[in-house]
Each structure stands twice: as structure tokens, then as C-alpha cells.
Amino acid sequence: MPSLSNSPAWKQFSQAVLSSPSKPDALRIITAAQLEVDLTTQRSSKELARAAHALLEQQGFEQYRHDLFEGAKINWTENRAAWHTALRAATPPVAVAEAVLTERARLAKFVEEVNACNQYRNVVHLGIGGSDWGPRLAFDSLAGAGTRRTLRFASNVDAHAITAALEGLDAHDTLVIISSKSFTTTESLANAACAIDWLRANGVAYPLDHFAAVTANPQAARNFGINEERIFQFWDWVGGRYSLWSSIGLPIALGLGIEALNEMRAGAAEMDEHFLNAPIEQNAPVQMALSAVANRSVLGYGSFALCPYDARLGSLVPWLQQLEMESLGKATLRDGSTLDVPSSPVVWGMPGTDGQHTFFQWLHQDGKGAPVDFILCAVPDHRHTRHHRLLIANCLAQRAALLEGKSFEQSLKEVTKTEKDPEKAAVLARHHVHPGGRPSTLIVLPRLEARQLGALLALYEHKVFTEGVLWGINPFDQWGVEFGKRLAGDIERRLDALGSDPAVSPYDPSTAYWVRKLASR
Incomplete structure (x- = not known):
């Protein structure tokens, strides 16, 4: 069996990603369980769509998706089902x-x-x-x-x-x-x-x-x-x-209230139906997963930022960090071989507009930057209409700026309005250049209610599942977590018993030093 990078479908997919425009023209918005998912600024082309189908087929997506909903033991390292869809x-x-x-x-x-x-x-x-x-x-x-x-x-x-x-x-x-x-x-x-x-x-x-x-x-x-x-x-x-x-x-x-929990379940179940039945081209979790794999494994982005333009969704960032990084932070395939393309980007972020004054400088002008997931509610739950208008304006503006960028010629034209020395203007203009062509996804909720929140969480769950299928890894175990827990238990025992059992030789010199020093406090 060839490695993923040497497989025919992966080669076709990679080539199609690289040849697709970084600034697509066609609007690409998918409606799923009342959410609108705008993938317009992700790589897209007819060739890429065909290659994506071939990759999904090669990796057995249809069967894995069927097994997910049927309760098959798709968590193969623990011989268990992953049947959370049954709960809702x-x-x-x-x-x-x-x-x-x-x-x-x-x-x-x-x-x-x-x-x-x-x-x-x-x-x-x-x-x-x-x-x-x-x-x-x-x-x-x-x-x-x-x-x-x-x-x-x-x-x-x-x-x-x-x-x-x-x-x-x-x-x-x-x-x-x-x-x-x-x-x-x-x-x-x-x-x-x-x-x-x-x-x-x-x-x-x-x-x-x-x-x-x-x-x-x-x-x-x-x-x-x-x-x-x-x-x-x-x-x-x-x-x-x-x-x-x-x-x-x-x-x-x-x-x-019990109604809130039931509504969250109902929204998630609605997204389950979409994921199970929508055609691939109009399947929001699948298309988000394909874009994520393209960004990480082909275009080389090492992270992606989550920027909900709603202060109430601040905890969505650590929730998604766990979902993505605990599920996909691994590189061993089902047969025990090692995945030979990059997987699992670092997930980070914070709500807008705070993020704009914290890390958007890096997003705009770093040599590489990172893809961004923007999340926006069309209708707020407050009466301050100007605040919400400002929030929408900032969200859309940041996304547009990441895509469009600003060329040297544009920058020079702006700078020369105030700097008349041509040499100084040319130097200053280079500091104003924005590369552009940076991918993002915009997810718009009608408003933030329990049903919509449930749909949003299920959208990301199915995206992560699909990424796991595309990379060939198990998104349902977490052996790295278990390893750290075991070591912590052993060190705790040594801290407790240091007076009678000073042996800390199993550990590296730094760990042994700090066990001895901190046990005395």
C-alpha cells in the first residue's frame, strides 16, 4: 500500500490545490442547518473538486461515514464505536x-x-x-x-x-x-x-x-x-x-433549562442529517475539511485562527482546540505506519474585535500567516445597533483585507501623498504591503440560540472526523494524553515518598532535579 503522499489521488489533489487560484472569483456559500458557510476565499476549481472526490473515494470516506452513524467500532485502537450522533x-x-x-x-x-x-x-x-x-x-x-x-x-x-x-x-x-x-x-x-x-x-x-x-x-x-x-x-x-x-x-x-439542552441536541441532529445526506459539493463539514487539509498538508500552514465576532463565543476557542488537536494531533496510520504529510494545525484565536488589536498584524503581514475561521451572528441579542454594525464591518473588512492584500504600487501611491522624497516613499511603501491571498471561512449564524450553537458544534465535529478520514488517522483516541497522566501519577508518588525513596533515576536530569527540590517544600 503506497504512502498517502505517493498515492494517485493525493498527488492529483495536491496538484489541483496548487494550481487553483488563491483569489477565487466564484461565490461559494453552503447552507447547513440554518448556518451559512462561506468558503469563497478558500482554494477552489473544477479540477480541485474532481480531485477531492477522488481523494475521498480513495480514503474510504463513504464507508467511514456510514460506520460512524451505524455505531461500528471506528475507534480502532480502543475497539469502540464513536456514536455521539446517537445521543442527539x-x-x-x-x-x-x-x-x-x-x-x-x-x-x-x-x-x-x-x-x-x-x-x-x-x-x-x-x-x-x-x-x-x-x-x-x-x-x-x-x-x-x-x-x-x-x-x-x-x-x-x-x-x-x-x-x-x-x-x-x-x-x-x-x-x-x-x-x-x-x-x-x-x-x-x-x-x-x-x-x-x-x-x-x-x-x-x-x-x-x-x-x-x-x-x-x-x-x-x-x-x-x-x-x-x-x-x-x-x-x-x-x-x-x-x-x-x-x-x-x-x-x-x-x-x-432542559429546553436549551434539547434545542442544542436538535440543532446538532439537523447538522448530522446534512452531513449524512448532502452531496459532497454542498456538504459543509466535508468542504471545510477538504479546505483544512489543503491548507495544512499542501499549502503548509502550520496553524489556523478561530475568530468569533461575538464576545459570547470566547469559550469556543479552547473547545475547538481540544476537539481539533486532541483528535488530530497524531501521525500513526491504521496499519502502524507513519503519516507522511503534515497534519493537525495548531488552533488558536480569540473573539473579534479584540483579536484585531492582538494578533491580526501577524495574520496580515507575516511571511506565511494562517487561515482564519470567522464566525458572525446576523442578529444580535441586544439593542445597540451601531455596535453590531461596527462588529459586522470589522469582521468583513478583516476578511477582505486578508484576501485582497495591498500591492507595492498601491502602497506607494498612498505614501506619496504625504512623503514627497521618492526614495523615502519607496522604503515606507514596502512597510505597507500586504501579501493577500490568505484563505478564510466565514460562518454566519442567524442569531446565537441553543439550536444554532448545537449545529455549529456538530459542524466542527464532522469536519474533524472527515479530516481524520482524509489523513487516515483515528480521531477518537488520545494516547498522548494518557501517557502524560501516567507520568504525573508516578511523579506524584515520588514527591510523596521522597524521604524514604529518593530514587528518581527514570527521569531526565532536569525532571529529577525539580522532583527533589520541590518535594522539600
Whole structure:
């Protein structure tokens, strides 16, 4: 079997990308689940479209997509399905329907009961990674529409996080949720121990009565002491970073209402239908993935920037960092060989217009720059029309400037209006040159509501899945994360036992030095 770079379809795709114009003329906008995805400024041509079809066929895209929705074990290194689409389907697949619908009903009943009793004005959510970013993003994005409860998040093992989350709350009116797929996550359990101490110190006689758990390991939650009726399950066929649609959405239901969680699921399910049934040329996740692979593996961009022009979407950046970089940050193919083209760009960014005053200088005039995903809401949820008009103007202007650039001749013409010395004008004009031809995607939401947010997240999930297929890597494992966890556990044991067991020889000199030095503090 030839390497990817030597395969016929890849060679055709690469050549087509390089020969396609960097400033396309034809408008290319795809409507998907109420979102409009503008790919006009990405590489595009008839030859590239044909080559993309050939590459998708060579890499087995149709079969992988079918397997995703059918619950096949597409997470091949862990011999598991990745069946997050089943969690948001109105009618889940038969094989998991009873389990999914039962947990949905249990969660809804719990929320209804605590609402009816007006319990828990405060909810503290303890999770990390995939158990944290999804609920945190949803709450940050949608809280402007009104919240039922104060909702706080603590993920980091740094105790400053949990103490800040608990500060000022009434312990007797606080529910603590531990969200952990394995229920062995160091950070979440360490923070839970702090929360128990805090509850007890504030006069709560039975702290564990103020806990709920969301986990794929309910027995461990029982052993921890959490009431059976407050343990909500998901399953090993749900990846952590894809688990928002499961009972991991409990804090969303408590903070924003069960309707918000259900609407998010409905929007994601709508995007699932689009991804499954739309033709390739009009399939938004597929076309975004093809552009991403072209930008990274052919054009050599090492990163891409995410710039939502909506302050409420600030948490979308770290959410997508985890989704993209934990899913695609690997280079081993199914047969154990090494991928021989670049994959997994670095994901970074922040909301506009703050980003314009932080890193857009680099985007515009660095020698290489980076592609950008711009996200915009057509209608705001405030009455300040000029603010929104300014936001739209800035978003569209930055995107246009990245594409069009500014030539030396244009710059010189501008500079000579104030600098009459020809030599000085020529030097100064070179500082005003913008290369242009820089790719971007614009995603426009009608407005930021739960359904549209769910569709947006599913759009990126399917984009990442398609990238994994195109590169031939497994987007559902994270062995690098597991390796680091194991080392951290070993070092913690050595820190605890250093007085009796000073052996730190397995580590490099720097690590051994700091283990010895910091253990003495």
C-alpha cells in the first residue's frame, strides 16, 4: 500500500490545490442547518473538486461515514464505536435507543424535580477536558438569554480554581456535579474532595447528599458515596470531547433549562442529517475539511485562527482546540505506519474585535500567516445597533483585507501623498504591503440560540472526523494524553515518598532535579 503522499489521488489533489487560484472569483456559500458557510476565499476549481472526490473515494470516506452513524467500532485502537450522533438523534438507533432514552428521561426528571422544589440556587461543575469545555461553552454562550441558577466551573487541579468556584456560595443551596467518564480523573476527584470539606465546614452534615455524578463508570460513583438516583450514565462508545450531548449536559439543563439542552441536541441532529445526506459539493463539514487539509498538508500552514465576532463565543476557542488537536494531533496510520504529510494545525484565536488589536498584524503581514475561521451572528441579542454594525464591518473588512492584500504600487501611491522624497516613499511603501491571498471561512449564524450553537458544534465535529478520514488517522483516541497522566501519577508518588525513596533515576536530569527540590517544600 503506497504512502498517502505517493498515492494517485493525493498527488492529483495536491496538484489541483496548487494550481487553483488563491483569489477565487466564484461565490461559494453552503447552507447547513440554518448556518451559512462561506468558503469563497478558500482554494477552489473544477479540477480541485474532481480531485477531492477522488481523494475521498480513495480514503474510504463513504464507508467511514456510514460506520460512524451505524455505531461500528471506528475507534480502532480502543475497539469502540464513536456514536455521539446517537445521543442527539430524535429517535436513537435501535441498539442503544433504550439506554439513551432512559438516561434522557432520568436527567429531565431530576431537573424537573429540583426546579419544582426550588432547590439549588448554585451549581458547581467539576470536570476537565471534554467533560468541561462543552457545558462551559454552552453556558457562556447562552447565559445572556437568562439563567435559572448560578453556575460555576472548576476544572484545573490548581486549588485556586475550586476555591474561586465555591467562594461566596451558600453551601446549603449548592449542588456539586462530578463529570468524569472514568470517575478516576485526578483533577475532578481532587476538587470534589475540596468541595466535600467546604460543605462540611459550612454546616452541611451529609455533604455527599449535595452531589451528583455523570460518568461511564457508575460503580465508581457509587463507591464514592453518591446516591444512585443522582448518578447519570453515558457509555464507553462516547468520546469525552464528544460527550456534551449525553448526560454531561446536566449543568446546561440546570443552568439554562432542559429546553436549551434539547434545542442544542436538535440543532446538532439537523447538522448530522446534512452531513449524512448532502452531496459532497454542498456538504459543509466535508468542504471545510477538504479546505483544512489543503491548507495544512499542501499549502503548509502550520496553524489556523478561530475568530468569533461575538464576545459570547470566547469559550469556543479552547473547545475547538481540544476537539481539533486532541483528535488530530497524531501521525500513526491504521496499519502502524507513519503519516507522511503534515497534519493537525495548531488552533488558536480569540473573539473579534479584540483579536484585531492582538494578533491580526501577524495574520496580515507575516511571511506565511494562517487561515482564519470567522464566525458572525446576523442578529444580535441586544439593542445597540451601531455596535453590531461596527462588529459586522470589522469582521468583513478583516476578511477582505486578508484576501485582497495591498500591492507595492498601491502602497506607494498612498505614501506619496504625504512623503514627497521618492526614495523615502519607496522604503515606507514596502512597510505597507500586504501579501493577500490568505484563505478564510466565514460562518454566519442567524442569531446565537441553543439550536444554532448545537449545529455549529456538530459542524466542527464532522469536519474533524472527515479530516481524520482524509489523513487516515483515528480521531477518537488520545494516547498522548494518557501517557502524560501516567507520568504525573508516578511523579506524584515520588514527591510523596521522597524521604524514604529518593530514587528518581527514570527521569531526565532536569525532571529529577525539580522532583527533589520541590518535594522539600
